[in-house]
Amino acid sequence: MKDNVLQQDPIAAIATPLGIGALAIVRMSGQGVLAIAEKVFRKAGSNEDCALSDSPGYRAHFGRLYDGDRLVDEVVLLLFRSPASFTAEDMVEITCHGGPVVVKAVLKLLLDNGCRLAEPGEFTRRAFLNGRIDLTQAEAIGEMIHARSESAYRTAANQMKGALAHKLDALRSRLIESRALLELELDFGEEDVEFQSRDELRARVDELRREVSELVDSYQHGRLMSEGVATVIIGRPNAGKSTLLNALLEEERAIVSHMPGTTRDYIEECFIYHNTMFRLTDTAGLRDAVEEIEHEGIRRSYEKIAEADLILYLMDISEDDFMEEVATIKDIRDEYAGTELLVVANKSDGAPDADQRMQKVGEESGCRVLGISALRQEGLDKLKDEMARLTEGLDKLHEASVLVTSMRHYEALRNAEDALHNARELINTEADTELIAFELRSALDYVGEITGRVINEEVLNTIFDRFCIGK
Structure with a gap:
């Protein structure tokens, strides 16, 4: 950390999400923030402005904020002195009541008394420029x-x-x-x-x-740990891809329809299973497109397949022509040989000989096949277990890795x-x-x-x- 930090112009911002809550934090950093705080803060039990210039760092003060004679809020003011602060500049953090109107009033009070509104990431940027953290640590804060x-x-x-x-x-x-x-x-x-x-x-x-x-x-x-396992659901139109996405997410995220080609573009959502995040992508059905918009959706589907860590090929095992998909499965397996591929036989409850059909698909395609019913949410636990197995070890790294x-x-x-x-x-x-x-x-x-x-x-x-x- 630098001993002689250049104090930049004072900035202020709301540090907690806007919304109704018990408490919120508004923070200031830079040259003159102690003087600004002294102008608007009065310590509890005193009608005089609070002299913060002599106060040591890491000291909390309980009192009230005033705009002239008008009470703004009752707050706790926490003081950090340079260079022992997050930005390495003088900093003041004000804990106020958490109503949106209150928080905005506190911020406006600071802006009216000499602060300017901070830019995105400016507190962390100052911490980096002042030698408090390096760039990898700054990025890690955003990732956390x-x-x-x-x-x-x-x-x-x-x-x-x-x-x-x-x-x-x-x-x-x-x-x-x-x-x-x-x-x-x-x-x-x-x-x-x-x-x-x-x-x-x-x-x-x-x-x-x-x-x-x-x-x-x-x-x-x-990348897998920070962004999640890129898991792409592919298959023919009406195989049940959107239904499977909704079932895994346990919410109605994708529109489900019996009409082929409903999904024109990919939909991406995340779910967590056994501490591993899966980034699910529901894609447009793979077939010869009948119109330009659908053709573009299928092109984007192949782009997502190329980026995938795990491919779930969903097929309707109850259809009479189910074996016609084996050639497509083998082509995808060969073209994306470095990517895990799992064949998911949907609607297995609709075919009396589903086990024999799945065995035949597995033998012909050389892929592992799991039977589910996405609509009835049957077999999903076994599917999730297999997805976790294919990414086993992802969440078991040593703390020092x-x-x-x-x-x-x-x-x-x-x-x-x-x-x-x-x-x-x-x-x-x-x-x-x-x-x-x-x-x-x-x-x-x-x-x-x-x-x-x-x-x-x-x-x-x-x-x-x-x-x-x-x-």
């Missing part, structure tokens, strides 16, 4: 707020604690060391001096590349991996020291972009614009 499963929450908490940042800082230190030795060689180029042998450098680059590759490979796992969950981090690490690969090839071909140093510098910059040691204003805007106002 939006976490929809325990695994996503634990992953974000681990990152907010600095697990990824510590790993990247260690990588960065070794990259700096290797590059510095190469720079020394360039400075003494005329004397043909090597400060580290090429074998030592090759071993160091290989080690760094392995560590970066491990982080790159962790992205698939990390370091995972990459952000596409931004993933792309930067991929670039760093490529730069280290290039450096390795240059070493093997005994290329000029300057070329090797350039690739190591590139790798260093890509790693630095993740934690914010290399600052890109456009990247910062993209990250913090996703935050809510007040955070």
Whole structure:
């Protein structure tokens, strides 16, 4: 943390969701917030304004807010002094009553007395710019707020604690060391001096590349934990896809109709089972489209299939021509070989020989087949168990595991991996020291972009614009 923090202009925002509740929090940060608080706050039992300038940090004060002589609310005011605050600036948090009208009145009072309304994510942005947190921790705060499963929450908490940042800082230190030795060689180029042998450098680059590759490979796992298992429900029109979606969600989310082609675009919702979040997508039925809108829906269905972690192929096992779908199932199995595929035989209650039919589909397609009745909600527990089995281990990572969950981090690490690969090839071909140093510098910059040691204003805007106002 920086000892001498630049106090920026004072900002204020509501830090809790708007709505009727017992309490709400309005916060201020920046230069002069103590003076603003003194103007509007009177301590309980006193008609005088409260002098907060002499109050120590982490001190709570009970009293009332006034707009002139008009009472605004009875509040608890909590004071944080720079640099020991979230933003590393002077901060004041006001806990007031939670009615929307009350909260807005408190915010207006602060704005009328010198604050401006904070931009989305501006408190966290100031925490980053003032050295209170790095960029990975800032992003983790946003991920924790939006976490929809325990695994996503634990992953974000681990990152907010600095697990990824510590790993990247260690990588960065070794990259700096290797590059510095190469720079020394360039400075003494005329004397043909090597400060580290090429074998030592090759071993160091290989080690760094392995560590970066491990982080790159962790992205698939990390993405599943933070975003959920992308589960796409596909099949012919009227197979019962929307009914299955509604049954798994336990709510009427999708329109169900006997008319083929009702679903023209995909519908996406989440549900949690055994601490794992499944991101369900109900797609348009796969068939030769009869109109342009339906054709576009089917095209989007195939886009979602390509992005899936788990495909549920839903078929109507009660139909006389049920075996005609086997060829389609095999084509999907072959085309998306790296994706888990489960055949779900719907309406199994409508065929006396459903077990024999499912066995035949399984033998011909080479896929596991489960029978359900989406309408009667039969067999759903067995289906959920199988979905959980296919993603087994997702929620059983050790607390200290370091995972990459952000596409931004993933792309930067991929670039760093490529730069280290290039450096390795240059070493093997005994290329000029300057070329090797350039690739190591590139790798260093890509790693630095993740934690914010290399600052890109456009990247910062993209990250913090996703935050809510007040955070």
